[in-house]
């Protein structure tokens with residue numbers, strides 16, 4: 244059966260956590276065929292590029308990477324090169340035209356077919372285009388190879404029904420489909436049994452979990468059910484939509500033991516006119532009220548966000564509203580993006596597209612403001628103690644260790660020798676930077 248024993252694969256992943264998880268499922272199918280992972284592109288028999296198309300900058304980088312793979316194919320004609328994920332779903336056979344050295348284009352709804360397709364390609368070479376227009380089944384039951392044994396992704400739903408006017412995601416990931424609650428809880432328990440300490444529940448809009456499910460369990464019910472699984476130290480979730488975040492979910496977080504005190508609530512813009520044009524379904528005032536209720540219910544919770552600058556029609560005054568809201572809310576961190584025109588989305592056809600230099604200048608002002616706030620917020624933590632889940636050695640210094648607080652802040656401390664990955668330890672915070680806290684193990 245295992246014709247492919249001794250063969251090697253290499254995966255390259257771009258984009259969001261959902262893509263990271265899909266790559267684990269791609270790797271799992273290759274492993275089941277007998278393939279082993281290699282870190283070296285030159286010795287791979289199969290190379291998979293799992294792609295993102297949320298912004299043009301990601302696409303450019305990916306096209307560059309795919310181009311680089313051509314020399315490997317020339318050197319080894321038996322090499323199989325596959326392009327999977329969102330760009331594959333969007334561009335389909337156009338990818339073959341652009342890069343004739345690609346053997347396989349695998350859409351977002353076809354992830355589970357990789358094993359069969361590779362077997363087929365090994366028997367008779369040719370090009371394979373596997374891109375379904377919609378999901379015929381959930382790919383959650385395919386084998387998974389996880390790189391990280393401490394923290395695991397757990398998809399709870401796929402797709403998105405929101406159609407924010409700038410966003411390509413609903414077109415490449417399809418309509419919302421939730422996994423049954425029992426299945427998610429069983430997978431969480433299986434992960435716990437394998438020693439996983441932290442689980443991140445994944446979905447494009449986790450707050451609408453269950454709306455399409457027969458038993459009508461909602462996201463608050465799911466959080467409560469996963470919280471009751473023995474052995475999981477921490478539960479996180481991504482991504483929340485401010486319109487659908489409600490008191491039931493906030494209460495579930497507050498009353499749980501393991502759900503972390505971190506709320507990632509992408510606001511996208513602080514101007515009501517822009518929010519309306521984005522089809523976000525809330526106003527800046529709604530968002531302020533939401534933040535206030537979170538901070539009342541869960542004191543000490545951290546709050547992070549995503550913001551897009553230069554949405555079509557954004558005036559200097561509208562942008563000033565975003566700056567004003569940022570200064571008022573005082574996020575722990577913000578992921579900020581230049582608006583990127585995605586063809587096929589409503590915003591791409593809107594008048595008054597903003598020139599790139601204006602977008603860049605706004606982004607700079609926004610980042611400067613947020614960096615100052617992040618540093619101030621972090622300085623406020625100096626002198627406190629934090630529970631930290633040890634992730635491992637610090638990347639830059641083998642004498643230091645790295646982990647995260649429940650509020651998702653990175654903490655670095657001098658290794659004592661007693662701590663190992665997966666431990667929950669207490670760290671006294673001695674110093675703060677914009678993106679990291681430094682401390683001493685207690």
Ligand code: 5AD
Pocket residue numbers: 297298409410411509511549550551580581582583584585
């Ligand atoms: N341009 C820029 N940023 C975008 N995002 C989504 N679509 C676009 C786009 N067309 C951002 C949003 C989202 C994050 C994942 O990516 O802020 O929350």
Ligand code: SF4
Pocket residue numbers: 403404405406407410411412413447448484
């Ligand atoms: Fe895109 Fe909006 Fe769906 Fe997020 S919620 S994936 S921004 S359409």
